Structure formats: structure tokens, C-alpha cells
Amino acid sequence: MYKVIFKVNSNGKFTNSLKTLSKSGFIPIYFKRDRGIEEYTAVYRSNDINEVKEAIMDFAYLLSKEGKSGGYDFAKIYKIEDQYLGKVAGGSLGALLGYQLAGIAGLILGTLGGIFLGELLDIELGQTPVGLLAWPIQQLTE
Template sequence: MFKVIFRVTTEVRNTAGLREIKRAGFIPFMAKREGEEEVYEALYKSNDLEELREAITEAAYFLNKVNRKGGNNFATIYKVNDNYVGKGLGGLLGASLGLKLGGIPGLFIGAIGGLLLGEILDVELNETFVGVYSWPISIEQ
């Protein structure tokens, strides 16, 4: 699995960029705007680097259609090792706190919340830097 951080610039404030990232096959989990720059963090569920490069080019094409442009640091890529420690501990901790605070319904809600937080923790702690890709030149107008 790979984590990709996209950086694009645009003058328009809408969610079209996020939609196009999803359309390219990525699973976004964070989006923020810093001035005219939009930053998206997304996961890609594959271990093939060539497939990831094709998906990044496709994302650049889709983002270009909605007036987004990238630069030399368009896509920063991290390799994420699949671990289940964070999900297991998060689910167990969330379920036990949910049961203590909210009974049986709290058990289920706490377990789901703990699994989600554990997944984010696994991604953040088990990543290795792969590289930075610039905006594909063939897409520019």
C-alpha cells in the first residue's frame, strides 16, 4: 500500500479536486487548503510502483480538467507496511472504553472508532519515503 501527498494550486475554492483524486483510484483521508495550494493525502491499495505511477498520471489529468496545476513536488510517495497492531489495539481500547461509558451500543461505536484511529496510526508510523514526482509535462497546455 502507498500513501501519496498531492500538492496542487488553484484559484477556485470547491471540492472538485477531491472528487478527481477519488476518481483516479485513490482513497483520500485528508484534504486542506493553504492559500492557493490544496494538499490531499490519499492511500493507494497496491504494491506495484508502476501501477501507482499510472494512477498519479491519471490523477494529474483529471485535476488538470478542473483547473488544478502541480509543480515539482506534485506527488510525494511513501510505502506503507501493512500492520494490524494499531487496528487491533485501537479496536480493543475503543471497545472497552465504549462498553464502560456507553454500554453495549458504546461497545460497537467504540470498536469502530478505535479501528479507524488504529488504521491511521498504522499508516503514519509504518511509512518509508519512496520519492517525489513532478507534474507530468505531457499534460500541461
């Protein structure tokens, strides 16, 4: 699995591109906008780096059709190792707290929430940097 952090220049557009990111095959995790620069954090479920680069090209093409662009630090790629420690710890802690606070319904919801948070923890702890890709599409000047 790979994690990719995109930096996109919105060029005055006030829309986010989360649907475009999903169309490219990524699973969006986080979105932030700051002074015209949008930052997307997404996960791609594949163990082949070439598939990830192809999905990045698709995303860049769809963004260029929206009038957005990127720079030299368009996509930061991280390889994520499959770990289960965070999911197990989060699920059991969430189940324990949920049961203490709300009984059986809390047990179920706490387990699901703990597994989700544990997955995010596994992603953050098990990542190693792979590379940095610049904006892959040539800008057309008119």
C-alpha cells in the same frame, strides 16, 4: 499499500478535487487548503509502484482538465507496511472505553472507531519514503 501526498495549485478555483481523486483510484484521507495550494493525502491499495504512478498520471490529467496544476513537489509517495498493532490496540481500547461509557452499543461503536483510528496510526508509523514526482503534464501556453 502506498500513501501519496499531493500539492495542487488551485489557480483561483475554490473547489476541491476529492471526487477527482476518488475517480483516479485513491482513497482520500485528508484535505487542506492554504493560500491557493490544496494538499491532499490519499491511500492507494496496491503493492505495484507502476499502478500508483499510473493513477497519479490519471489524477494529474483530470486536474489539468479542471484548470489546476502542480509543481516540482506534486506527489510525495510513501510505502506503507501492513501492520496490525494499531488496529488491535485501537479496537480493544475503543471497545473498553465504549463499554464503560455506553454499554453494548458503546462497545460496538468504540470498537469500530478504535479500528479506524488504529488504521490511521498504522499508516503513519509504517511508512517509508519512496520518491517525489513533479507535475507530469506539460503546461500549454496560449
